[in-house]
Amino acid sequence: xxxxxxxxxxxxxxxGENATMNCSYKTSINNLQWYRxxxxxxxxxxxLIRSNEREKHSGRLRVTLDTSKKSSxxxxxxxxxxxxxxxxxxxDEGNNRKLIWGLGTSLAVNP
Amino acid sequence: NAGVTQTPKFxxxxxxxxxxxxxxxxxxxxxxxxxxxxPGMGLRLIHYSVxxxxxxxxxxxxxxxxxxxxxxxxxxxLESAAPSQTSVxxxxxxxxxxxxxxHFGNGTRxxxx
Numbered sequence: 210x211x212x213x214x215x216x217x218x219x220x221x222x223x224x225g226e227n228a229t230m231n232c233s234y235k236t237s238i239n240n241l242q243w244y245r246x247x248x249x250x251x252x253x254x255x256x257l258i259r260s261n262e263r264e265k266h267s268g269r270l271r272v273t274l275d276t277s278k279k280s281s282x283x284x285x286x287x288x289x290x291x292x293x294x295x296x297x298x299x300x301d302e303g304n305n306r307k308l309i310w311g312l313g314t315s316l317a318v319n320p
Numbered sequence: 321n322a323g324v325t326q327t328p329k330f331x332x333x334x335x336x337x338x339x340x341x342x343x344x345x346x347x348x349x350x351x352x353x354x355x356x357x358x359p360g361m362g363l364r365l366i367h368y369s370v371x372x373x374x375x376x377x378x379x380x381x382x383x384x385x386x387x388x389x390x391x392x393x394x395x396x397x398l399e400s401a402a403p404s405q406t407s408v409x410x411x412x413x414x415x416x417x418x419x420x421x422x423h424f425g426n427g428t429r430x431x432x433x
Contacts, residue, residue: 252424
């Protein structure tokens with residue numbers, strides 16, 4: 210079953226702009242993870258934020274987590290054409306060894 | 321260090337044929353997973369394994385079998401392929417820790433006619 214729900218489903222921006230995508234989930238979690246998938250490739254892990262963390266940075270990526278609202282956001286700053294991909298959030302409840310996946314946000318960055 | 325390797329990359333089967341997808345990881349990971357990805361459906365877990373010799377069912381296990389005879393390999397079998405099994409199949413692995421990320425292979429694109 211899909212717990213995470215990404216919003217928006219699709220996003221199109223110009224190079225240099227910031228891209229924000231959101232993820233909502235339903236149950237208590239141990240951590241939330243974001244992944245990127247380029248067309249025709251496997252998913253690549255971007256960042257993991259634990260339930261006791263509120264914000265995390267990695268290069269041009271900024272992730273926030275609001276456990277009271279059961280939501281997370283991924284911000285990509287100064288986007289590049291190479292950021293064009295699908296982005297997925299996944300939640301880890303910690304006790305069943307499986308991740309619960311959202312349906313993804315498709316990001317297009319236009320040169 | 322190859323990470324997670326899936327073979328084959330592409331395959332076309334006729335209905336009723338069987339095949340095995342192979343996943344190999346060289347990171348000494350305990351946990352391994354098989355997913356299928358279909359348009360609009362996201363990633364759906366087929367089977368997973370938490371260690372050598374163990375397997376467990378995921379969300380959509382029907383029509384598939386798995387084996388984990390060696391820690392580094394996780395095999396996904398289709399005994400009698402059906403058109404509904406046309407999909408892209410991904411294998412992933414991770415350390416035995418719920419704060420560790422998944423490492424994915426590049427997928428197997430399977431078409432069943």
